[in-house]
Amino acid sequence: MSSELLTPYDPAKYLTDDEDIEVFLADAEGTGDAGYIARAREVAERAKAMNQTRNEACSDSDYADLDSPEA
Template sequence: MVEKFYDYDPADALKTDEAIEVFLNDAFETGDAQYIARALGVVARAKGMTKIANETGLAREQLYKSLSEQGNPTLATTLAVLKAIGFELTGKRHAA
């Protein structure tokens, strides 16, 4: 029997703002900048990269590159994307 493998895009699972919030919180809790950038890219694809590009004033290609696994978005880009997807960056005290 031949096994079939399918491409999985997590963006397909992010249908609600609640799902996106859980996904982003999980990414932020890792503290891994590359993982967070990639998670923002997944959410941007779920919301529509062209729409995000239009709302942020950034080029779609730049967003794909910045929000990829190898990306390193600036804080300005991160804040603009978060705003465009309806979220904000907030601080909370780190539990020691």
Template sequence: MRSEPLTPCDPAKYLTDDEDIAVFLADAEETGDASYIARAREVAERAKAMKQTRNEACSDSDYADLSKKQRDA
């Protein structure tokens, strides 16, 4: 049997809002596994940073102007 190499998957990119992050952390807490909980907290912090970066990028005036022009076209 031939095995395919796995590509890394970052769960942080799928945690796009505060509710998703809260559910993710609650599920981790339910396991009672301290190392798993610590890793989940790292993922949640990375997700929050990614969310903040997206919000800052979307609030950029040049981006907003471009989006408005595309919608008006």
């Protein structure tokens, strides 16, 4: 038996907006598998937290507006 080195995959990183999250959860619900649905909900919550953190960091007033002529 060979061993393969796998790269960690976090689906939450790719759920970048509410619509993506809704589709992800709807697909999970469609399986009818309670364990899978519960895990999908955890992923969705992590994605929401990551998105909120990203949005807060991007809107931080400490960053200069690089598109402005003064930058």
